[in-house]
Amino acid sequence: MRILSALCLALFPLAAFAQEDAVRLYAPPSLVDTGVFKHILPRFSLKTQVRVTLVDAANDADLVIGPDGRALFQDAVTTWHLEQRDTDNAKVARFAEWLRSDVGQRTLFGYAPEGAALFQPPAKTETVVVAVEISGDVGLGAEVSALKCARCHAVTEAGRKNDIGSTPSFFLLRGMGDWQERFEVFYVLKPHGAFTQIDGVTEPFPPERPSPIVPIQMTLEEVEAVLAYVESLPPADLGAPLEHQ
Known part of the structure; x- marks a missing residue:
């Protein structure tokens, strides 16, 4: 019993560290309830060893899927956008990049719990090309x-x-x-x-x-x-x- 207790105590800090080290993602409950994140998050983590967890409040998130940011995908009613709030974290950037990549998009659009895909690419809008000035020495x-x-x-x-x-x-x-x-x-x-x-x-x-x-x-x-x-x-x-x- 003492050995089991000691083992549990030893694992608690590791669990806490893993939680703190994870990329924090917020999405509205209606989107979470579709089950899409249970489909895509384990696949991303398996390939990259980067852990992503869903949080309950947008204020606590590194990335937010909602009405603001870059259009990512759409369902029958809503166009969902990706807003990257933590722009300095390499793991956050990697997950955001994966979501926008061909692999990430195929994973997302491949989610079809009842045989029919729930999501598709966002409707195309007119693109305004902005020249990015590189100002380094x-x-x-x-x-x-x-x-x-x-x-x-x-x-x-x-x-x-x-x-x-x-x-x-x-x-x-x-x-x-x-x-x-x-x-x-x-x-x-x-x-x-x-x-x-x-x-x-x-x-x-x-x-x-x-x-x-x-x-x-x-x-x-x-x-x-x-x-x-x-x-x-x-x-x-x-x-x-x-x-x-």
């Missing part, structure tokens, strides 16, 4: 790239001869349509998340899972500077898209 970005990225990536023309062949050069990445998004959130993409720390953004490495290599420490200012530096590079010619026969 290009010179600082070149220095940071050479110091912290060149161990794996070619970040200059001269470095193309010394990079790891399995990793794309900055020039190749610059030629991709989503290059800006890749560099904005690179620290949560594999394998960077295992050895990269962004001051005030990422969580410290757990003692039982330290960085496998000398960790890379960066500030948000340095991330923005690298983004500006990459924007200044000539994109590699990736050729014409392949056509399927």
Whole structure:
């Protein structure tokens, strides 16, 4: 009995920590009652090891599904939007990105408890394209790239001869349509998340899972500077898209 009590006491702090470490999501009861979150949340957590819990109040949430934010999906009556309230937490950003991704959308629209899908993509609206100005320091970005990225990536023309062949050069990445998004959130993409720390953004490495290599420490200012530096590079010619026969 004493052993069982001691074990329970030992597990309580771990449970509390897991709860605090989870991404907190709020959705109206009418949406929760459909059962859709029992369908999508375990699938996201299984792939990413990021825990998401539903909370009872929007004020306590990192992410809110409701009338505000970016349109995410719709049912027969309502268009549901995603509002990201915590913009600094990498796990919150990862879940929000997954919900908007092709995989997340397929998971959501695949929920059909009685054989008929409950949700579908939101109705398309006129899109206003707004140019996003990248205001980082290009010179600082070149220095940071050479110091912290060149161990794996070619970040200059001269470095193309010394990079790891399995990793794309900055020039190749610059030629991709989503290059800006890749560099904005690179620290949560594999394998960077295992050895990269962004001051005030990422969580410290757990003692039982330290960085496998000398960790890379960066500030948000340095991330923005690298983004500006990459924007200044000539994109590699990736050729014409392949056509399927």
